[in-house]
Every structure is written in C-alpha cells, then in structure tokens.
Amino acid sequence: MPRPILATVHPAALQHNLARARRAAPDALAWAVVKANAYGHGIERVFDALRSADGFALLDLAEAERVRALGWRGPILLLEGVFEPRDLELCSRLGLWHAVHCDEQIDWLAAHKTQAPHRVFLKMNSGMNRLGFPPDRYRAAWARLNALTQVDEISFMTHFSDADGPRGTAHQMAVFRTATQDLPGERSVSNSAATLRQGSDPALRGDWIRAGIVMYGSAPDHPERTAADWDLQPAMTLSTRLIGVQHLQAGDTVGYGSRFTAEGPLTIGIAACGYADGYPRHAGTGTPVLVNGVRTRLVGRVSMDMVTVDLTGVPDAGVGSEVTLWGRAASGTVLPIDEVAHPAGTVGYELMCAVAPRVPFAVG
Numbered sequence: 001m002p003r004p005i006l007a008t009v010h011p012a013a014l015q016h017n018l019a020r021a022r023r024a025a026p027d028a029l030a031w032a033v034v035k036a037n038a039y040g041h042g043i044e045r046v047f048d049a050l051r052s053a054d055g056f057a058l059l060d061l062a063e064a065e066r067v068r069a070l071g072w073r074g075p076i077l078l079l080e081g082v083f084e085p086r087d088l089e090l091c092s093r094l095g096l097w098h099a100v101h102c103d104e105q106i107d108w109l110a111a112h113k114t115q116a117p118h119r120v121f122l123k124m125n126s127g128m129n130r131l132g133f134p135p136d137r138y139r140a141a142w143a144r145l146n147a148l149t150q151v152d153e154i155s156f157m158t159h160f161s162d163a164d165g166p167r168g169t170a171h172q173m174a175v176f177r178t179a180t181q182d183l184p185g186e187r188s189v190s191n192s193a194a195t196l197r198q199g200s201d202p203a204l205r206g207d208w209i210r211a212g213i214v215m216y217g218s219a220p221d222h223p224e225r226t227a228a229d230w231d232l233q234p235a236m237t238l239s240t241r242l243i244g245v246q247h248l249q250a251g252d253t254v255g256y257g258s259r260f261t262a263e264g265p266l267t268i269g270i271a272a273c274g275y276a277d278g279y280p281r282h283a284g285t286g287t288p289v290l291v292n293g294v295r296t297r298l299v300g301r302v303s304m305d306m307v308t309v310d311l312t313g314v315p316d317a318g319v320g321s322e323v324t325l326w327g328r329a330a331s332g333t334v335l336p337i338d339e340v341a342h343p344a345g346t347v348g349y350e351l352m353c354a355v356a357p358r359v360p361f362a363v364g
Contacts, residue, residue: 034063091118092116097121099123121156123159135176155187156183158172256301288339
C-alpha cells in the first residue's frame with residue numbers, strides 16, 4: 001500500500017472563508033488570491049469552490065493560463081504585472097488585468113501593439129518599500145498611463161506592511177489618499193488582515209479586497225487572534241498514520257541529537273511525516289499534533305520521513321492510528337495550522353506552500 005500521508009483540500013471551508021471575507025467588507029468586490037498554486041492547495045483543486053469570487057489574482061502567466069483553461073471568463077489580475085515586454089501579448093490574448101509598478105512596465109505598454117486596450121492597476125509604494133511608484137511620482141505615472149491608447153481603465157492599488165500588527169494602516173492610507181485624491185478609478189488596498197480587522201471602513205475596503213490567507217483558514221494576525229476568533233475553517237488537512245510504537249523508560253532519548261529525554265515510562269508513536277513532506281524541521285518538542293483526534297505533542301527532532309509523538313492520554317493508539325499534523329481530524333477536532341507554524345518560528349502561509357510534491361492530495 002502507499003505511504004499513508006495525505007493532504008486533503010476542503011472546498012466547503014474555502015467557500016465559508018471567502019464568504020467570511022465578504023461579510024467583513026460589505027459591498028466590496030473580492031479577488032480570490034490563488035498565487036503560489038493557491039497557497040499550495042492547487043489551483044485546479046480550489047477553483048470550483050472559489051467561483052463565487054469576482055476575480056482571481058495571481059502572479060505568473062502560467063497560473064493565469066490554468067485559470068482560463070478551467071473556464072473562468074471573468075477578471076484575472078497579475079499582482080506583480082508583467083516581467084518582460086512579450087508578456088503583454090498573452091495579456092492581450094487572455095484578457096488579463098495587470099499591475100504596473102515601475103517605469104519599465106509603462107515603457108513596454110507604450111510600445112505594445114494591441115487592438116484591445118488593457119485594464120491596469122497602478123501600484124503605489126506607500127511604505128512597504130517593495131514594488132510600486134513612490135507617492136511623489138505616482139500622479140506622473142498615472143498621467144503617462146492615461147495618455148496611452150494601449151490603456152483602458154486605470155485602477156489604484158497599494159499593499160500594507162502592518163495591517164496585522166499594532167502599527168496598523170493609517171500612515172499608509174494617509175499617503176495613498178493624498179496621492180490618489182480626485183483621480184478617477186477603482187481602489188484595491190485591503191489584504192486579508194486589513195479586510196478582517198478594518199473592512200467595515202469604506203476607505204479601507206475600497207472597491208476590491210484581496211482575499212489571500214483568509215480563504216485558506218489561517219489567521220493573518222496570529223497569535224493575537226486565532227482562526228477560530230475570525231470564524232475561519234481549515235482549507236487543508238495534512239494527515240498520516242502511526243507506523244510504529246516504542247515504549248521508553250526514564251533516561252531513554254528520542255531521535256537525532258537525543259534532544260528529548262524521557263523522565264519516566266513513556267509510550268511514543270512514530271508517524272509517517274517529516275521535513276521531506278514539508279513539515280517544518282524546526283518544530284520541536286511540544287508542537288501540537290492530534291492522534292485519533294486527541295491533542296498531544298511532538299517529542300524530539302523532526303526527521304526527513306518521520307515524527308515522534310507522545311501517546312500519553314491516547315492509550316488506545318497503535319499502528320494505523322490517525323495522526324493529524326494540521327487541519328481537521330476525522331472526529332471533527334481541529335488543529336489550526338498557525339499553532340503548528342508558531343512553535344517552528346514560521347507562519348501558516350509557509351507550511352501550506354511547502355507541502356512537498358511527494359505528498360498525495362485529495363479533495364473532500
């Protein structure tokens with residue numbers, strides 16, 4: 001039989017979470033952000049569940065082609081725009097909307113020959129200091145685009161650096177409002193954190209929200225708030241089985257480096273999942289895990305193909321018992337992905353995206 005590890009994508013959870021984002025930002029249109037292969041869930045696996053979105057936002061042309069091939073005829077937005085001039089040809093052919101964040105992209109548009117003018121989202125660097133025109137050059141960039149016959153409608157976009165933290169969004173919104181004042185066009189400013197925390201503010205929700213991590217069931221501001229606090233459901237479960245059991249005595253150690261030492265008699269289970277499957281190697285003793293739906297902990301180091309779990313409190317567990325690394329157990333018990341990521345010094349985003357190709361996927 002195949003190795004028992006499995007990643008399961010839950011369409012009902014995706015639908016629930018997208019609806020939750022919409023409730024947080026009433027009257028706004030919603031981009032379903034499916035970059036990075038839908039945050040590791042698989043574009044083809046999430047597409048039907050997210051068809052109620054107003055558009056799909058992603059990064060590269062290959063992903064856009066996949067969404068079009070699935071039958072989507074609505075808006076698709078390239079969040080980083082095009083990477084070279086010839087990309088604009090595919091934008092014309094597929095009817096893609098795209099961000100414009102630098103002078104070179106405007107130059108490429110000016111030289112592009114197309115019968116159908118493009119819908120673009122002019123990006124401002126309002127303080128994130130990644131992509132975008134600085135505020136003092138933003139209106140000039142708009143004027144250049146507005147003069148091009150290759151450009152149809154111009155929308156406005158920025159990205160928040162601190163929507164999930166105490167600094168908040170006010171400093172960036174002030175810059176954005178000043179630079180876009182009186183310019184005609186739709187606005188898209190709110191990522192998942194801003195949508196959940198401030199979506200009731202019309203200025204923050206704008207015309208389009210960008211629902212990313214919220215759709216996949218992770219709290220964008222964990223650990224301040226949890227997925228349950230935001231009424232989010234896990235869109236992915238990573239599960240496996242116990243493939244071995246060991247009975248330890250006081251002084252026995254576990255795993256590479258002998259990082260865990262039993263203080264007394266202890267039964268541990270060996271589960272078929274390791275860092276080669278995308279489980280975080282730096283998840284140490286104490287990281288939560290479910291065995292037969294009962295919450296317990298990892299002990300010792302994560303190996304390439306295995307983890308070891310404390311079976312105290314799960315006396316009926318044995319070879320073949322269900323192990324839930326994150327997501328929803330068969331019993332219905334939920335282990336949020338954020339609670340696994342946090343002890344490993346990372347975020348749920350990374351764990352979703354890092355599930356390895358050797359892990360089989362199912363939809364259910």
